[in-house]
Amino acid sequence: MPPVPIRVGLFVTCLVDLFRPSVGFAAVKLLEDAGCSVEVPAAQTCCGQPAYNSGDKADAKTIARQVIDAFDGFDYVVVPSGSCGGMIKQHYLELFADEPASYLRAQHLAKRTYELVSFLADVLKLERVEARYDGIATYHDSCSGLRELGVKQQPRKLLASVAGLSLRELPSAEICCGFGGTFCIKYPAISDRMVADKAADIVATGADTLLAGDMGCLLNMAGKLTRLGKAVRVRHVAEVLAGMAGETPPIGAARPERG
Amino acid sequence: MQPTSHAFKENARAALGNANLQKALTLMRSGFPERRAAAIARLPEFEALREEAKAIKNHVLEHLDFYLETFEQQVTARGGQVHWCRTPQEARETVLAICRRLDAKTVTKGKTMIAEEIALNDYLEENGVTPVETDLGEYIIQIRKEYPSHVIAPAIHLVKEQVAASFRATHTDLDPNRVLEEAPTLVAEARAVLRQKFLAADVGITGANFCIAETGSTIIVTNEGNGDLTQTLTKAHIVLASLEKLVPTLEDVSTILRVLARSATGQEFSTYTTVSTGPRRPEDTDGPGEFHVVFLDNGRSAMLGTEFQDMLRCIRCGACMNHCPVYATVGGHAYGWVYPGPMGAVLTPTLVGIGEAGHLPNASTFCGRCESVCPMKIPLPKMMRHWREREFEKQLSPAAYRYGLKLWAFFASHPPLYQAATALVTRLLGWVGGSRGRFRSLPLAQGWTQGRDMPAPEGRSFMSLWAERRKNGDAA
Secondary structure: OOOOOEEEEEOOOHHHHHHOHHHHHHHHHHHHHOOEEEEOOOOOOOOOHHHHHOOOHHHHHHHHHHHHHHOOOOOEEEEOOHHHHHHHHHHHHHHOOOOHHHHHHHHHHHHHEEEHHHHHHHHOOOOOOOOEEEEEEEEOOOHHHHHHHOOOHHHHHHHOOOEEEEEOOOOOOOOOOOOOOOHHHHOHHHHHHHHHHHHHHHHHHOOOEEEEOOHHHHHHHHHHHHHOOOOOEEEEHHHHHOOOHHHOOOOOOOOOOOO | OOOOHHHHHHHHHHHHOOHHHHHHHHHHHHHHHHHHHHHHHOOOOHHHHHHHHHHHHHHHHHOHHHHHHHHHHHHHHOOOEEEEEOOHHHHHHHHHHHHHHOOOOEEEEOOOHHHHHOOHHHHHHHOOOEEEEOOHHHHHHHHOOOOOOOOOOOOOOOOHHHHHHHHHHHOOOOOOOOOOOOHHHHHHHHHHHHHHHHHHOOEEEEOOOEEEOOOOEEEEEEOOOHHHHHHHOOOEEEEEEEHHHEEOOHHHHHHHHHHHHHHHOOOOOOOEEEEEOOOOOOOOOOOOOEEEEEEEOOOOHHHOOOOOHHHHHOOOOOHHHHOOOOHHHHOOHHHOOOOOHHHHHHHHHHHHOHHHHOHHHHOOOOOOHHHHHOOOOOOHHHHHHHHHHHHHHOOOOOHHHHHHHHHHHHHHOOHHHHHHHHHHHHHHHHHHHHHHOEEOOOOOOHHHHOOOOEEOOOOOOHHHHHHHHHHHHHHO
């Protein structure tokens, strides 16, 4: 009798849902290949971070409760984003610090919630993936994943097992790209300068591919690189690890005409 | 000084277009972080020391009344005097009264952020007392009539050519053909000019990195030694301090000093650590005739017991601003008041009001690098978020932004409605984005698309595709 598979609830994140469903399917494939059964609760929208970081605690709580309800009962909750993962894993606890009943439920969820790549590497103990990607990639450590969740070596370890891929470190990998959620809306000029510096650093590595684990940062960096006319292919790390890069053009890149 | 924090956006725009500033910031960006990282790599117990340092300050904040009284008793017992000042005005008047009583014409000053906070130089000058800054960076900005852009490197926004030009314009009695293009020649000139000022000064004013309750001593750390001359040659030494500088014992100070310089400049220890205890005693060969400690509150005691109490652990090392990507892009003056960067984003609203300084806690990406390097482990992003909460409660954020947020939150808390909307929007944007795969401009996102493209959505929302896949899977 086969072992009972681990039941994973996938929190898709609003940016993957809107901009890059391929990342969601790549996450599903990686999890299923690793022996998990994956479900996507229908009652999910966003983790509530935009409200939380705008000082709107009431709406942040409403949305957090919705996530807590929707993801009740899974063995694990996996998120293809360090930012949304950090929100659920750390900030929900702060949000409900003075509401004991909700705090306990938030804590129960937080303990089971992981960012995708660290879940594969740290929880499932995945050592390698079966994937091929021909290129020289550089990797940007998204801030929340890095500093809130300790995601650093996990993507590098798994990328090392991708056939055809070599990784060239980005010297400024740990410096913010300037996305910052609502920051890029409120202070676009500063955000733009920050991502210009980041783009220059990326280009200077000579890599032909930029990978990261967060759609916000990826949209920001891809948007700057295409505006500058740089031919760097930008992708979410899950697409490469799942071997699904061939199925969709890079973020912000031209698409073959349909039909 | 009048804060211009409300004009942060305009200040930032000017900063982005200031070539000298951008050059100076580029030099700073790698220098401080690399030196700090190297210093910490050489000290395996650094993390343990951070915890210890944090615990010391937390303890003081829990027993502040006791330590303040103990400190005052010790200062008094050694012949000094403590002055309690609630407001900047009280502090300024206290300093001026001492200067007047001693008939002081000039005062030399070591580096003190409290003097900046109470705008002491302008006040002294208006009242006929000439202040002379003796820290090189402070001296430079004094002759340029500027204010510090960084808590430990006040003139870091300048390139050396600007400094040389200011020296030529001010030191007009010196040879106009002298070479001033390198740092050592600049330092030599400043030193020559300042030496005379030290000898002529009546009163010396310094800040305090620490006030030690056990002994009634104050401590400053410097790299230039200017603080020593400031306080030993004069009729009176006035120390400007704020409540959170208190530390129980000399032993505690030695713990915090081990994290201070490493976090600040990447030095293991600052060049000079100067302990000042009381006025000159009869058997001393030098020292000030009087010893005064002026304690400024200026809203700090009101932070106790609030969500901002942890900010009072700050030891002004500057590590947060040295590692802040926003500070590195716009520099310190954009923040519009005395304290820039992440620590300023938390402290400034306390001191000048959230109405004036509302931009500062918003102008952060919450990247968390400041908190990760803070030797006192102050949760800076969390406290900036607390300011945003207060702003939101008071409806101080822009109305359009608040309504937009409310509209989004309504959709986000109604999943079926939200998913119907996103299914539609992704199809629309994916179709409009077409084969280019990106937008060069987008209504409502012009701030973004001014300098970068907006990648187009792939064309379908994940949730709608997933629902289809389930349906087809079930049918199969």
